[in-house]
Amino acid sequence: MQQTASGRALTPGVGRRVIIAGGGYAGTTLAVKLAKGLKPGDDLEILLVEPNPCQQALSELDLVAVGPPRPDFCELWHPTVFKDLPVSICYNRIDSVRPDDKTVVLGPRGEGAEEVGYWRLVLATGAIAFVPPVPGLAEHAVTMWSVADAQELQRRIEEQFRSAIVLADRAERRRALSFVVVGAGATGMEIVGTLGQMLPKRARAFGLDPEDLSVHLVEGRPDILYDLPAPLREKVRRRLDKLGVVLHLGAMVERVDDGVVHLADGRELPAPVLCFCGGAKADPDAVAWGLPADPSGRLVVDGRNKIPDREDIYAIGDIAAFRDPSSNRTLPMLAQFAIHQAEHCAVNILAEARGREPEPFEPDMHGEFVSVGPTWGAGWMLKGMHLTGIPAIIMKRLTYVLYWWIVGGVPLAWKRTREMLKMFR
Ligand SMILES: Cc1cc2nc3c(=O)[nH]c(=O)nc-3n(C[C@H](O)[C@H](O)[C@H](O)COP(=O)(O)OP(=O)(O)OC[C@H]3O[C@@H](n4cnc5c(N)ncnc54)[C@H](O)[C@@H]3O)c2cc1C
Incomplete structure (x- = not known):
């Protein structure tokens, strides 16, 4: 018999089962909203299937990517989120x-498949992250x-600082302290901004000269x-x-060797630490599920x-190719x-469970903000109001x-806000 996160038993065969595949932003929000929306008499059973016991809040990754180490900050534990809700979790x-x-x-x-x-x-x-077939890129970048990616970047930075501090030759030291980010979309910008703002401080603490x-x-x-x-x-x-971030615009990466990025125009950048933020592609497993997908692989x-x-299957979040009717x-x-x-x-699911028709989804973008370092940002809100800086x-x-x-009400928001504020002290 399956157990809810709070230990309550779900009776097999009773209730109509809603399976949610994936406990990221979309899946976690849906499970919470469904569970909270249930009324006495609703016979829905909610089963969340997610391989990780925590949600990785990807938009918070920049806060942990450069360190100091606090990788758990952007992990949201599912057992905590669902502790009082009738949601059954299956890892x-x-x-x-x-x-x-x-x-x-x-x-x-x-054998063992259920x-x-x-x-x-x-x-x-x-x-998932998309890495194009540029020679050497996947091996070196x-x-x-994911949190594991952020930890790997931290590890490489630390390792590079250790390699640089033993070098006496200034030119060699400078080569060892060259950090390259590829991709100037929101993710690349957040990472490069954090590197630009945080690395000098970390280098100084290590005994290195930030000028290098x-x-x-x-x-x-x-x-x-x-x-x-x-x-x-x-x-x-x-x-x-x-x-002090050096911009290389209109520059295509042609190949990557150990520690060097070769650009198509012939330039070479020392890159003992290389972070590739050049794009994403929809969960590649989904195209094997026999459901219609667009050319990029989104359902x-x-x-x-x-x-x-397929009246009984929804797809939401990054995996879904939802066509906005207002912009096409x-x-x-x-x-x-x-x-x-x-x-x-x-x-919609609650409406269907109660015999009503599901309504169309009308997306609306309320704004967009990008961080360029932990304490500076840029973006817009309210259909055109621009904001920068703090x-x-x-x-x-x-x-x-x-x-x-x-997802967690006032207690979670309060707890996490305090943790976040501590990071800036
Ligand atoms: C570094 C970074 C910064 C970002 N910053 C922002 C931002 O500032 N603002 C913004 O709006 N967006 C931002 N995004 C984009 C945002 O994170 C994604 O759009 C969002 O995560 C999509 O949510 P999702 O639930 O569709 O997918 P995810 O949050 O990726 O969740 C998918 C889940 O599905 C699980 N899963 C995968 N395969 C299976 C399977 N076969 N069975 C069961 N479970 C499975 C995964 O383990 C994962 O937990 C950022 C992304 C990155 C990488």
Whole structure:
């Protein structure tokens, strides 16, 4: 018999089972909203399938990527989030989906694989870092899509400081202290900004001269942060300049050798530490589930976030290719959309359980903020109000607080806000 996170038993065979695959922003929000929306008489059983016992809050990764080490900050423990809610958690993976049988297969294929039936299935398995087939890139670069990635970047920085401090020759030391980030989208910007702001302090603490550090940002397109309006991009470029980050725009990485990035125009950048933030792709396992996918591998959904012709399967978050009817563009992979889709999906599933029709989803972008270092940001809100510097970073961090409040109420929001504030002391 399965147990809820709070230990309550779920009676097999009673209730219509909603399986949520993936406990990231979308899956966790959905499980919380569904559980909180249940009324006496609703016969829904909520089963969250997620391989990790905690949600990795990816948008908070920049806070832990450069150190000092506090990797657990952006981990949100599911047992804590669901402790008083009727959500059953299964720390496993969805291996395959059998839509005709209304079942999913959990765990590794073969012996031990478990088939579980559903009344509604919600696919929220997210995305992974995308690394293009540039020679040497995958072998030498760290990506930024998990706490493990952030810890690996920290480890490499630490190791590099140790290698540099034993070198007597200044030129060699400078070569050893060259840090390269590839990709000037939001993720790359957050990492390079944090490197630019934090590394001098860390180098000094190590006994190194910050003058010997260099931080490079390589971008194939002619500008940074294409999603932001031009005046904000200009301000971010000035901020990078202030932090001493060297920008290489219109520069394509041709190959990577041990410790060196070779650009297509013939330039070479010493890169003993290289972080690749060049993009993401939808969970690659999903295309094997026999459901329609767009050319990028995201699952096609209709206006209600349902898979076409599969009334019992929803897909939300990064895995779903939701076409915004107002712009006719697919929604970008952003936590804010994952959360809104999840909230809407909860309302729709509860409506269906009570015999009503699901409503179309109407996405609305409330704003967008990027951090460029832990204490500076840039972005917009309220359909065009631009903010930079401290007000923008406060807005960005407030989006974290809002999320903690959505999934954990005031106690979680208060606890995490205090932890976050301690990090800036
Ligand atoms: C460094 C970084 C910074 C970002 N900053 C921002 C930001 O500031 N603002 C913003 O809006 N967005 C930001 N994003 C994007 C945002 O994090 C994603 O859009 C968001 O995580 C999508 O949520 P999701 O629930 O779809 O996927 P995820 O949060 O990625 O969750 C997917 C979950 O599915 C699980 N899973 C995968 N496969 C299976 C399987 N087969 N079975 C069961 N479970 C499975 C995974 O373990 C994971 O927990 C950032 C992303 C990164 C990497």
